[in-house]
Amino acid sequence: MRKSRWFGLALGAWAMLEMTTAAWTQAKIIGVEGTSFDLVARQDRITLGDGDSMLMWGFALGEGRMQYPGPTLILRQGDTVTVTLRNSLPREAGNVSIVFPGHEVTASGGVEGVLTREAPPDNTTVVTYTFTATRPGTYVYHSGTRPDLQVEMGLVGVIVVRPANPTPTPDCSPVPQGHNEAPPRSLCAGTKFAYDHPDTAYDREFLILMTDMDPRVHRLVEFGRIREIDTTNFFQTVWFANGRNFPDTIANAQVPWLPTQPYNALFLMHPGERLLVRMATLGRDPHPLHFHGNHVRVIAKDGVLLSSGLGAGSDLSYERYTVAVNPCETVDAIYTWTGALMGWDIYGHAPGDPLAPYEFIGDHGANFPVILPSRDDVKFGQLYSGSPFLGGEGFLPPEHAGLNVGGGFFYMWHSHTEKELTNNNVFPGGLITFLGVVPWNVPLESE
Amino acid sequence: MRWKRFLSIVALVSAVGLGIGVCSMAQSNFMVQCPADNDGIDADGDGDPTNDIVCKHLTAGDGFATMADGTVMYTFGFSEVPEDVPPGQVFALRQVKAELPGPTIVLREGQELYLNLTNVGMINRPDLFDTHSVHWHGIPNSGSIFDGLPESAPTVKIGATFPYYYATLGKEGTYFYHCHVEVTEHMQMGMIGQIYVLPRQDQDMVLRSSGNPPYAGFAYNDGDGSTGYHVSKAIQLAGFDSRFHAQHIAIQNLPFAQLKDDYHLMNGRGYPDTINPNLLGASPENNGHFSQRMDARIQARQGERVLLRVHNISTTHLFTVRVLGIPMKVVGIDGKLLRNGSKDLFYETSSLTIGGGQAADLLLDTTGVPPGTYFFYTTNLSELINGQEERGGIMTEIVVCPASGCGT
Ligand SMILES: [Cu+2]
Numbered sequence: 001m002r003k004s005r006w007f008g009l010a011l012g013a014w015a016m017l018e019m020t021t022a023a024w025t026q027a028k029i030i031g032v033e034g035t036s037f038d039l040v041a042r043q044d045r046i047t048l049g050d051g052d053s054m055l056m057w058g059f060a061l062g063e064g065r066m067q068y069p070g071p072t073l074i075l076r077q078g079d080t081v082t083v084t085l086r087n088s089l090p091r092e093a094g095n096v097s098i099v100f101p102g103h104e105v106t107a108s109g110g111v112e113g114v115l116t117r118e119a120p121p122d123n124t125t126v127v128t129y130t131f132t133a134t135r136p137g138t139y140v141y142h143s144g145t146r147p148d149l150q151v152e153m154g155l156v157g158v159i160v161v162r163p164a165n166p167t168p169t170p171d172c173s174p175v176p177q178g179h180n181e182a183p184p185r186s187l188c189a190g191t192k193f194a195y196d197h198p199d200t201a202y203d204r205e206f207l208i209l210m211t212d213m214d215p216r217v218h219r220l221v222e223f224g225r226i227r228e229i230d231t232t233n234f235f236q237t238v239w240f241a242n243g244r245n246f247p248d249t250i251a252n253a254q255v256p257w258l259p260t261q262p263y264n265a266l267f268l269m270h271p272g273e274r275l276l277v278r279m280a281t282l283g284r285d286p287h288p289l290h291f292h293g294n295h296v297r298v299i300a301k302d303g304v305l306l307s308s309g310l311g312a313g314s315d316l317s318y319e320r321y322t323v324a325v326n327p328c329e330t331v332d333a334i335y336t337w338t339g340a341l342m343g344w345d346i347y348g349h350a351p352g353d354p355l356a357p358y359e360f361i362g363d364h365g366a367n368f369p370v371i372l373p374s375r376d377d378v379k380f381g382q383l384y385s386g387s388p389f390l391g392g393e394g395f396l397p398p399e400h401a402g403l404n405v406g407g408g409f410f411y412m413w414h415s416h417t418e419k420e421l422t423n424n425n426v427f428p429g430g431l432i433t434f435l436g437v438v439p440w441n442v443p444l445e446s447e
Numbered sequence: 448m449r450w451k452r453f454l455s456i457v458a459l460v461s462a463v464g465l466g467i468g469v470c471s472m473a474q475s476n477f478m479v480q481c482p483a484d485n486d487g488i489d490a491d492g493d494g495d496p497t498n499d500i501v502c503k504h505l506t507a508g509d510g511f512a513t514m515a516d517g518t519v520m521y522t523f524g525f526s527e528v529p530e531d532v533p534p535g536q537v538f539a540l541r542q543v544k545a546e547l548p549g550p551t552i553v554l555r556e557g558q559e560l561y562l563n564l565t566n567v568g569m570i571n572r573p574d575l576f577d578t579h580s581v582h583w584h585g586i587p588n589s590g591s592i593f594d595g596l597p598e599s600a601p602t603v604k605i606g607a608t609f610p611y612y613y614a615t616l617g618k619e620g621t622y623f624y625h626c627h628v629e630v631t632e633h634m635q636m637g638m639i640g641q642i643y644v645l646p647r648q649d650q651d652m653v654l655r656s657s658g659n660p661p662y663a664g665f666a667y668n669d670g671d672g673s674t675g676y677h678v679s680k681a682i683q684l685a686g687f688d689s690r691f692h693a694q695h696i697a698i699q700n701l702p703f704a705q706l707k708d709d710y711h712l713m714n715g716r717g718y719p720d721t722i723n724p725n726l727l728g729a730s731p732e733n734n735g736h737f738s739q740r741m742d743a744r745i746q747a748r749q750g751e752r753v754l755l756r757v758h759n760i761s762t763t764h765l766f767t768v769r770v771l772g773i774p775m776k777v778v779g780i781d782g783k784l785l786r787n788g789s790k791d792l793f794y795e796t797s798s799l800t801i802g803g804g805q806a807a808d809l810l811l812d813t814t815g816v817p818p819g820t821y822f823f824y825t826t827n828l829s830e831l832i833n834g835q836e837e838r839g840g841i842m843t844e845i846v847v848c849p850a851s852g853c854g855t
Binding site: 237286288290292293294295308315316317318319320321322324337338339340341342343344346369370371372373376377378379380381382383384388404409410411412415416417418419421422424425426427428434 | 478480559561578582584585587588589590591592594596597598599600601602603604606607608609610611612613614616617618627629630631632634635702703704706761762763764765780781782783785787788790792800802803804805806
C-alpha cells in the first residue's frame with residue numbers, strides 16, 4: 001500500500017545515510033556530565049518523521065543550538081548541582097524557568113514567577129538553580145512558566161542521577177556458556193547499578209523520553225499569532241521518542257541531518273545482558289509503552305526504588321509487558337532476553353554443538369518447529385535477516401534493504417495507544433522504536 | 448562459520464519436514480502444519496501424553512460487525528477454519544469471515560501451539576494487498592520469526608499460509624493477539640483476539656479441592672491456591688472510530704490524526720449487546736454470517752470466586768474499569784502473578800486503569816454478596832456510549848445467584 005511504500009522509502013533513505021557510519025552500534029545514553037550546566041532557552045526548528053519542519057523552543061547547552069529534548073544532565077548522587085538559565089527566546093515567548101521535580105531547588109536571580117524564578121526574554125538575565133542530587137534515579141526537568149505552552153513548545157529534558165555509594169563486590173565471572181534457568185544472571189553483576197542495591201545491576205542503559213505535539217500550536221507561534229493559541233483544545237497528532245519520530249528514532253544519534261534532535265532511541269543488546277530502561281513522559285497523555293520480546297521488571301518510579309525498606313532491594317518490583325508512563329513520571333525497569341523456553345534452538349545448533357553464551361540449555365539442539373512458507377508467499381520485513389536463527393542469514397529479495405547485518409532479532413518497542421504510531425496522519429511513525437538482540441559475535445559499543 | 452550454519456539449517460529443515468504431518472492439498476501454499484503428538488511425554492500434565500500439541504487454522508480477512516445501535520461497520524478480522532473445510536477450499540469458498548473479536552485461544556501450560564494463518568484477502572476491498580500476521584502480545588522470550596512484526600519477520604501474502612509456533616511452558620497467564628501489519632489500521636479495524644494459558648497447577652486436584660466448592664482452576668501457579676476461581680471470563684476492551692471504518696469501506700484516505708473511538712466495546716460488543724447470549728452481527732452486509740460470537744455476561748453463585756481476565760486493545764483509549772458491590776482483588780498484571788519471590792503484591796481495589804496493551808487478572812469474591820445484578824463498567828462516563836447512543840459501550844452485568852444455584 002501507499003503507506004508501506006513510504007515506509008520503505010524512508011528506511012531506505014535512512015539506510016543509505018547510515019552506510020557511512022557503523023550502523024547498529026550506536027545505542028547508549030548520551031548526555032552531559034558535571035555539576036554545573038549553562039542552559040539557554042532558544043528558538044530553532046526540528047524535522048518530523050514525515051519531513052515537515054516545526055518551530056520549537058528548547059534548551060541549548062551554552063552557545064550550542066537548541067535541542068529537543070534538552071541536554072540529558074548526568075549527575076552523581078550527593079553532588080551539589082548548579083544550573084543557570086538565560087532566555088534567548090523571542091520577546092513574545094515571555095519568561096522562561098526550569099522546575100526539577102523530585103529535587104529541592106534554591107533559585108536566585110531573574111524575576112519571581114508562579115512556581116520558581118524566571119528569566120525574561122532579554123538574553124542577559126541569568127537565573128541560577130541549585131540543588132543537591134540526594135537520590136539516584138531518573139528525573140525530568142521542564143519549563144515551570146506557562147508549562148501548558150512551553151512544555152508543548154519543547155522546553156523539556158531528562159536528568160539521570162547515578163548512585164554514589166560504593167557498589168557491592170563486582171562479580172565479573174566470564175560469560176557463561178549456557179544456562180538452565182531464566183532469568184539469567186548479569187554478565188558482570190556489580191559493574192553498574194541504577195540504585196544502591198545489587199537488584200539494580202545492569203550491563204547497558206537506555207533512555208526513552210516520550211512526548212507529544214499539536215502542530216497547530218507551533219504554527220501559530222511561527223506566524224506570530226501566539227495570542228490565538230488555545231491550549232484547552234490541545235489535540236496531539238505527532239508523538240516522539242527522545243525528540244524524534246519513527247523511523248528517525250532508530251537512526252544513529254547526532255547525525256548531521258537532525259542537528260537539533262541529537263538523541264536516537266535505538267536499543268541494542270546481546271542475549272543475557274541486562275538492560276536498564278529509563279522511561280519518562282512529558283506532555284499531555286500517558287503512553288503505554290509495550291515491550292516486544294519479553295517482559296520488563298519495573299524497579300523504580302520517579303527515582304524511588306520499589307522497596308519495602310532499607311536493604312530490601314527492589315522487593316516490590318513487578319513484571320510488565322506494557323508500562324504506562326504518566327506525564328511527568330519516570331519509570332526504571334530491567335529488561336533481559338535469552339530466548340529461554342522457546343521450544344527450539346534459536347541458534348540452529350545440532351545437539352552436539354557448543355552452547356552459545358546464555359543459551360538456554362533446555363532448547364539446545366531442538367529442531368526448528370515449522371517449515372517456513374516459500375519466498376513467494378511472504379513479504380520480507382526490512383529488519384528480517386532472511387533466517388529465523390539468531391546470527392543467521394538467508395535469502396532476501398533483491399529490493400530488500402538488508403538492514404539486519406549480523407542476524408539480530410529485532411523487537412518493536414512502541415506505544416500501544418496505536419494511534420500514536422503515526423506522524424501527522426501518516427503511518428508508520430511516531431512512538432515506535434526497536435530493540436535489537438544481536439549475537440555475541442557482533443560487537444556493541446561499550447559504555 | 449556462516450557456511451556451516453547454512454548447512455545445518457538446510458539439514459534441520461529437511462529433518463523437520465520428515466517429522467511433520469503435512470496435509471497435502473491442491474494448493475501447496477495452504478499447507479497447514481500440525482505434527483502428531485507421539486513423543487510419549489505428558490507435557491501439560493493432564494495425564495494424556497497425546498494431547499500436548501494444539502493446532503489452529505485461522506484466516507485473516509474482512510467482514511462486517513453490527514454495533515449495539517444498529518450501525519454496521521466494516522472490519523478486518525480473524526476467524527477459525529472449521530475442521531470440515533478442506534484446506535484447498537478455504538480461499539475459494541470464502542466462508543470464513545472476520546470475527547470480532549477473533550477466536551479465543553485457550554491453552555494448557557506445557558502445550559505447544561501451531562497457529563496456521565491463511566490470508567484470505569479483503570473481499571470487500573479488492574484493491575488492497577496487505578499481508579497479515581499474528582502477534583502474541585506479551586509472550587515471554589518470543590522469537591522474532593514468530594513475533595508477527597512485519598518489520599522483522601516475513602508476513603503472509605493473500606492466498607498463502609504462515610505457521611506460527613509457540614511453546615507455553617512457564618508462560619501461564621492472560622495475553623492477547625493481534626495482527627501487527629499496518630498495525631494502527633489493522634487493530635482499529637478489528638484484528639484482535641484473546642489468548643490465555645491455564646497454569647499447570649490446574650492439574651493439582653488437592654489444591655483445587657481446597658476451594659469450597661472446589662476451584663475450577665487457578666489464574667497462575669501460585670503454589671497456595673490464592674488465585675483459585677470457580678468461574679472465569681475473558682473480557683477484551685476495545686473500540687471503533689466509526690468515521691475510520693466508514694472511510695475505509697468508502698476507499699477514502701484513513702483519518703489517523705483524527706482517530707478517536709466513539710464505539711467502545713467489550714468482546715466486540717457495546718452494552719446491552721454485551722449481555723445478549725446470542726450470536727450477533729449477521730447483517731446483510733455480512734451475508735448473514737455471525738461475526739460477533741462472544742458475549743460478556745458473567746454469572747456466579749454466591750460464595751464463588753470469579754476470575755476476570757481483562758485487557759485493553761483500544762488504539763485510542765485508556766480505560767478505568769470498576770465493579771460496583773463486589774470486592775475486587777488484582778492478582779495478576781500483564782500475564783504475571785503479582786508476587787515477587789515470597790512477597791504478595793496482590794491488592795484490593797474498586798477500580799483499575801488499563802492502558803492499551805495492558806492486561807489484568809481480577810478476582811471477585813462473591814462471599815456474602817447479596818444475590819442480584821452487578822455492573823462491570825468503565826468509569827470514563829463518556830465511553831459508556833454506542834456512537835450517539837447513551838447507556839452503552841463498556842458495560843456488562845455480573846449476576847450473583849443464590850448459593851443454591853442459578854435456576855434455569
Ligand atoms: Cu493485518
